[in-house]
Amino acid sequence: MNQIENYYNLPPFPVEALPKAVADMCSAVSANMRVPLELPCTVGLGTAASCCQKKAVVRVKADFIEPLNLFTVAVAESGEKKSPVFKVMTAPVYVAQKEYIAAHGDEIARSRLEYDLLSKHLEDAKNGKYKGDKDIYELANELRHFKELTVPKLFLDDVTPEKLIDVLDKQGGSITIASAESGIFIDLKKQATSSGSFDVYFKGYNGDHIDVERVMREGNSLEAPKLSLILTCQTDIAKKMMNNKAFRDKGLPARFLCALCRPDYEIRYGDTPDIPIPIKEAYNSLIKRLLDYALDLDSPPYEIGLTDDGYKAYLKHEYENKQKYALGGEYAYMRDWGNKEIGKTLRIAGIIAVCEERGCIDAEVFQRAFSIADWYTANAEVLFDKPSSKNPVLSNTEYLLNRLKNWNLKSPMTVKAVRGATQSKTNFNFEEALSALKSNGDVTIERDGKSEIIVLSL
Numbered sequence: 001m002n003q004i005e006n007y008y009n010l011p012p013f014p015v016e017a018l019p020k021a022v023a024d025m026c027s028a029v030s031a032n033m034r035v036p037l038e039l040p041c042t043v044g045l046g047t048a049a050s051c052c053q054k055k056a057v058v059r060v061k062a063d064f065i066e067p068l069n070l071f072t073v074a075v076a077e078s079g080e081k082k083s084p085v086f087k088v089m090t091a092p093v094y095v096a097q098k099e100y101i102a103a104h105g106d107e108i109a110r111s112r113l114e115y116d117l118l119s120k121h122l123e124d125a126k127n128g129k130y131k132g133d134k135d136i137y138e139l140a141n142e143l144r145h146f147k148e149l150t151v152p153k154l155f156l157d158d159v160t161p162e163k164l165i166d167v168l169d170k171q172g173g174s175i176t177i178a179s180a181e182s183g184i185f186i187d188l189k190k191q192a193t194s195s196g197s198f199d200v201y202f203k204g205y206n207g208d209h210i211d212v213e214r215v216m217r218e219g220n221s222l223e224a225p226k227l228s229l230i231l232t233c234q235t236d237i238a239k240k241m242m243n244n245k246a247f248r249d250k251g252l253p254a255r256f257l258c259a260l261c262r263p264d265y266e267i268r269y270g271d272t273p274d275i276p277i278p279i280k281e282a283y284n285s286l287i288k289r290l291l292d293y294a295l296d297l298d299s300p301p302y303e304i305g306l307t308d309d310g311y312k313a314y315l316k317h318e319y320e321n322k323q324k325y326a327l328g329g330e331y332a333y334m335r336d337w338g339n340k341e342i343g344k345t346l347r348i349a350g351i352i353a354v355c356e357e358r359g360c361i362d363a364e365v366f367q368r369a370f371s372i373a374d375w376y377t378a379n380a381e382v383l384f385d386k387p388s389s390k391n392p393v394l395s396n397t398e399y400l401l402n403r404l405k406n407w408n409l410k411s412p413m414t415v416k417a418v419r420g421a422t423q424s425k426t427n428f429n430f431e432e433a434l435s436a437l438k439s440n441g442d443v444t445i446e447r448d449g450k451s452e453i454i455v456l457s458l
Helices: 003-009 020-033 038-052 082-126 136-144 161-170 183-194 196-206 235-243 245-250 277-295 308-324 332-355 363-383 392-407 415-421 430-440
Strands: 056-061 064-067 071-075 174-179 210-212 220-222 226-233 256-260 302-306 443-448 451-456
Touching: 020 038, 020 082, 020 277, 038 071, 038 082, 038 174, 038 226, 038 256, 038 277, 038 332, 056 332, 064 332, 071 235, 082 136, 082 226, 082 277, 161 174, 161 196, 161 210, 161 220, 196 210, 196 226, 226 235, 235 245, 235 256, 235 363, 256 363, 277 332, 302 308, 302 332, 308 332, 308 363, 332 363, 392 415, 392 430, 392 451, 415 430, 415 451, 430 443
Parallel strands: 056 302, 071 226, 071 256, 174 226
Antiparallel strands: 056 064, 210 220, 443 451
16 A cells, blocks of 8 residues: 555544634534545644734643644645635635724824834935934934834735745734645745745744844844744645755755645535534634734733643653654664654644633643544644655664663673573664774773673764
């Protein structure tokens, strides 16, 4: 069986773990459009993230904050109604944006005019033409601290990295690239290999400080940018993206929640149920509530903490996660994904908490978030290329190094004892693996009397 065909064996999307308004809307859209449930669920989750990201973060510990933005991509073939689903699930965002502009249009226009006048006064002062009562330093200081109101742009369809930084700056450090087309992955591939500005995607995902100097104009300084991606693409494009060396070297695929949307080839006859009005209204109301808060300049950002049982659930998952992706383990080939999984789980938990107006994340919310993140992990397992069995020396080397790390507290680790303890592994060549570790500098061999001791190079 082709590896991609394994998506037929994937478990169903845990829609019940989503906030109720989102879950109900996704189920209704799936029934109405006869599309796989994971398609609207992934677009809906990304939409919820984009609405939450500007004003809330998860505070895990004193020095550990996780933002709520997500990179999501729904993977489906051409003709599987990606665009219609995308349009329905994101429609309330565009409605909210239009309503905000209608309500605050005069304020935005006045702010623009005030900024232009300040700019002109400063330029006149530089040229000795200003006739007001402020000196040039007062004007410069006033302009520098002027907070111009701008037309909110919540979603972008496509943008260059350089322009993306400018847009993030103008939009208060928060933006979402939302596109039902796959062209962005082609652009990303070019940017990953040729553009230093590509880092905006990583800093925007992580919430890391962006400070860019410009030659001919003012630069950008963003304290904690928030960037979400809501994308759809075809299977072969997703497969290439997840295994592209330039992407993986930079850690891009590990940040994505990829949903393999299983095509439905069953030929059906008859009408489909409309999306019930109460379900549509509840979903639209949720998105509007989230965006009303996000677009309100006076509403303060807030933190969502973990309850005691929520924190214990997080620690348990973090420990199990490290075991699963340990070097030499079954899932070592996707360690880059595993390193980001706990963060994505916390983000999803935070989104659930914000949507349901909870002040904190308890074990129940965390478990729901984990069930969603775990489902995406199952999809990632299908998309990532597994290592070839044609190179047993490499896999044996990783296996031995992992065992040595686990045994490091039991000293001394003699060559004789380790050789004996690993004899049960099928097709395992201890001498070759140990030689490779010595060549790599991972271990050294020391003498202790008559015994040879394996010492890890820390």
